[in-house]
Amino acid sequence: MSLGKKDALGGRAAVVGIGATEFSKESGRSELKLAVEAVHAALDDAGLSPADVDGLVTFTMDTSPEITVAQAAGIGELSFFSRVHYGGGAACATVLQAALAVSAGIAEVVVCYRAFNERSGRRFGAGVQQREPSAEGTALGWNLPSGLLTPASWVAMAAQRYLHAYGLTPEAFGRVAVTGRRHAARNPAAYFHGQPITLAEHAASRWIVEPLRLLDCCQETDGGQALVVTSRERARDLRNPPAVVVAAAQGAGRAQEQMTSFYRDELTGLPEMAVVARQLWRTSGLGPGDMDVGIIYDHFTPFVLMQLEEFGFCGPGLGSDFVAADALPLNTHGGQLGEAYLHGMNGIAEAVRQIRGTSVNQAAGAAHTLVTAGTGVPTSGLILGADG
Incomplete structure (x- = not known):
C-alpha cells in the first residue's frame, strides 16, 4: 500500500534529523542551553544549518520559547511557530504540527524540541504541590482533595483496578x-546502560504507590531532544534516509481521566x-500486524499494557503476555524506564533510527514503527515508515 493513500497528510513529510544532549541527573546548564544543543545536533544530523529553519514547535510546558531558541541557535526568519499542551501527550503532536505546516507549504524545515532539567x-514526579495555576491543571482539582498529588498515585488507581479486573x-x-x-x-546513550534487571529485582524494588514499585516508574532526566521535519521530496536529498510520517493523530476521549477524574464506568x-x-x-x-517496532510511552508500566490493548495488538488483560x-x-x-525521560521525544528519535536501520537494538527490516505519547492526558501518536 502506498504511503499517504488514506489522507492528505500521510507520506508528505518526513523526519530527517535527530539530535540530543547527554541524558543525566545533573546537566549543569540551563534548559535553554540544552534546547539549543539538541537543535544544533539535529540539524547537523540532517545536513542542514540554522539558516534553513523556518519553523519551530515545542511543548507548552517547555521553558524555552520558540523565538528565544531561534535567537540563541542562530535561526533567522520564522514563518511557523507553535506549542502543544498536556505534557508527554504532546510528543507526537509536535511532529504532527510540523508535518501539517510542511504539507501546507507554510514552512519548509521545522524543528521540534523539548528540553528540561527534570x-x-x-x-514532575514530586507532584503538583506549589505549582502555579494553569488551565491544564484545573482537572486535577477533582483529585487533590483526596490526596492524589503525584502522577504515580493517579496511575496506581487505574493499575489496581486493572489487576483486579483481569486476575493479575x-x-x-x-x-x-x-x-x-x-x-x-x-x-x-541510556542512563541505565549495562544495567539490565530481572523480574525478581522488579518485585524486590520498593513500593511507590501500590501496586506500583520503583521499577514501574520512569526516570527523571536532565536533557534535550530535537527532531527536524521537512518535505518528503527535500528529505531525499539530505544526509540520512528519511523516516516518512505515514500517519499522525491526536486524541482526547470523553471518558478519559482529564475529563472524568476516576468517575467513569471502566x-x-x-x-x-x-x-x-x-x-x-x-x-x-495499516494495522497492528504491519508494525515492526512499537515505541510505547512508558512513564508507568501499566499504561504500556493498556496501550497495546487499545491498539489491538492483543485482547484486554493480555498485554503482559504479549x-x-x-x-x-x-x-x-530502553524507553523512559531505561534510556531517559524526555516526555517521549527520545522515543520518536528511536523510531527514526529503526527506520534508518541504525538502532543499537535494530529490528531486522523495520519498515513501519508505531510511536505513542503520554497517557492519562490528551495524547498523540505516529506511524513512521521507510521511503519506498
Missing part, C-alpha cells in the same frame, strides 16, 4: 520494566489512546 530542577499480580507490570531495561543495557483502558489508534489505523490503512512473548520489538532504546 531531575536537577523542577521534578504486579508481576504483569514487571515484564515491561524488564524489557525496557534489557534494551537500555545495550544502548550506550478504569482498565485508555479512551484517549483509543481515539489515536482508530485515527492512525484509518488514515494509514510483552513476555516478545511478539513485537518494544521500546528498543
Whole structure:
C-alpha cells in the first residue's frame, strides 16, 4: 500500500534529523542551553544549518520559547511557530504540527524540541504541590482533595483496578520494566546502560504507590531532544534516509481521566489512546500486524499494557503476555524506564533510527514503527515508515 493513500497528510513529510544532549541527573546548564544543543545536533544530523529553519514547535510546558531558541541557535526568519499542551501527550503532536505546516507549504524545515532539567530542577514526579495555576491543571482539582498529588498515585488507581479486573499480580507490570531495561543495557546513550534487571529485582524494588514499585516508574532526566521535519521530496536529498510520517493523530476521549477524574464506568483502558489508534489505523490503512517496532510511552508500566490493548495488538488483560512473548520489538532504546525521560521525544528519535536501520537494538527490516505519547492526558501518536 502506498504511503499517504488514506489522507492528505500521510507520506508528505518526513523526519530527517535527530539530535540530543547527554541524558543525566545533573546537566549543569540551563534548559535553554540544552534546547539549543539538541537543535544544533539535529540539524547537523540532517545536513542542514540554522539558516534553513523556518519553523519551530515545542511543548507548552517547555521553558524555552520558540523565538528565544531561534535567537540563541542562530535561526533567522520564522514563518511557523507553535506549542502543544498536556505534557508527554504532546510528543507526537509536535511532529504532527510540523508535518501539517510542511504539507501546507507554510514552512519548509521545522524543528521540534523539548528540553528540561527534570531531575536537577523542577521534578514532575514530586507532584503538583506549589505549582502555579494553569488551565491544564484545573482537572486535577477533582483529585487533590483526596490526596492524589503525584502522577504515580493517579496511575496506581487505574493499575489496581486493572489487576483486579483481569486476575493479575504486579508481576504483569514487571515484564515491561524488564524489557525496557534489557534494551537500555545495550544502548550506550541510556542512563541505565549495562544495567539490565530481572523480574525478581522488579518485585524486590520498593513500593511507590501500590501496586506500583520503583521499577514501574520512569526516570527523571536532565536533557534535550530535537527532531527536524521537512518535505518528503527535500528529505531525499539530505544526509540520512528519511523516516516518512505515514500517519499522525491526536486524541482526547470523553471518558478519559482529564475529563472524568476516576468517575467513569471502566478504569482498565485508555479512551484517549483509543481515539489515536482508530485515527492512525484509518488514515494509514495499516494495522497492528504491519508494525515492526512499537515505541510505547512508558512513564508507568501499566499504561504500556493498556496501550497495546487499545491498539489491538492483543485482547484486554493480555498485554503482559504479549510483552513476555516478545511478539513485537518494544521500546528498543530502553524507553523512559531505561534510556531517559524526555516526555517521549527520545522515543520518536528511536523510531527514526529503526527506520534508518541504525538502532543499537535494530529490528531486522523495520519498515513501519508505531510511536505513542503520554497517557492519562490528551495524547498523540505516529506511524513512521521507510521511503519506498
